[in-house]
Amino acid sequence: MTDDFRLLLTFGPILAGAAFVLCAVFGGVARRMAPRWGLLDRPGGHKGHQAPVPLGGGVAIWLSVMLVLGVCGAAVLFAGDRLPEGVARHVGGLRERAAELGLILGLATVLMVVGFLDDRVSLGWKPRLAIQFACAAAVAAAGVRVTLFGPFTHPLMGGAVTALWIVAMTNAFNMLDNMDGLSASVGLIAALLFGVAQAAVGGLFAPAVLLILVGALAGFLVHNHAPARLYMGDAGSNFLGFLLGSLTVAGNFFQGGRASPFGVLTPLLVMAVPLYDMTSVILIRLSEGRSPFQPDRRHFSHRLVGRGLTPPQAVCTIDLVTLACGLGALLLHRLDAWGAAVVLAQTGCLLGIVAILELSGTGTRTERTLGQARLETADSLARGTGRPSGRVDDDPSDPT
16 A cells, blocks of 8 residues: 555545535535525426425535635645645645646536526526537646547547547536436445546545545535435536546546556446436437437436336436446456456446346336236236235225
8 A cells, every 4th residue: 555545545534524514514505595596496397306406506516625625725835834744745746736626626617607507597508518518628728638548649639538528427417417316426436436546546636636526425415315305406417527527537547657558448437327328318319309408207217217116226226336337447457458358348248237127128117016016916817806815015004
């Protein structure tokens, strides 16, 4: 275990804990203030909730992350020599990367504001997408680019891939925000896995920021787990997706001479489920002759509910599949080409199982579980009646 990794284990939980407390508190404030700001997600249309829910969670996440990072930045800037020895030796490097982080946070804030406006007045998808590409292109133009290998080492190719990746991440988390606790829990898992993967190859700067984001998302989930009392809205999903997308590019999954180059494939595995959800939804909408940006209830989570799962069970299932795909990615920096191919194939198999399960059955949801339905049907056929003669009810007085 390196000294930098020990340093991250020492101070990372403190940073995450501070963000957790702040976001939990700010989330409570947002629940009270959001109705005054006109930030309410009202039921109707494709939405599944039955009563208006406040939308200020995204502002709480943004404010928590910015405050913790602001305090850290002030400490490095004004008290660098008086910091603990382990931190003090990194002060020079942190100051060098301050401009890079400031740019990423500034552009993420722009998208948070755009999402905030969209939560209030419903902006069209074209201006939103244009602003997303402009912000992503600005990150790439500043030198934060995908370098991978082969043709991706060229600045133009790397810049184009970077912009597409960041925009894809932003929209993936926006589309994933369709069920209580889903986008935040997947984002928490992704941020934690990205942080561990980068720390494993000697990273310190990006993993520390990712741990702060983990704490903020955990604090938000205090209010967002089912049944949700607060939504992050487009303000939160835009900020979360853009920040994660940018930090996966700004951080390192490979360092020459110290790790396998296949570590750079880590983001694809960690984000396999959100990308699967976004891609499948877009293909479904296009196949039906609709706009890929038209909201509906055809997401991965909705399709799981259509197979008989409850919404919390669907969220838990997606979280576990995300974690299963991402855990394999933590080994990539140690593997050769064959080992990396096995991990990639494993992820493909997991997604294949998910797709097969989704395509099986009729897709009609009932209030009974599949097992109960089969037992009742068999019992009815055996007795030659249209109604089962015996069952166990939670409420014996219920005649149905």
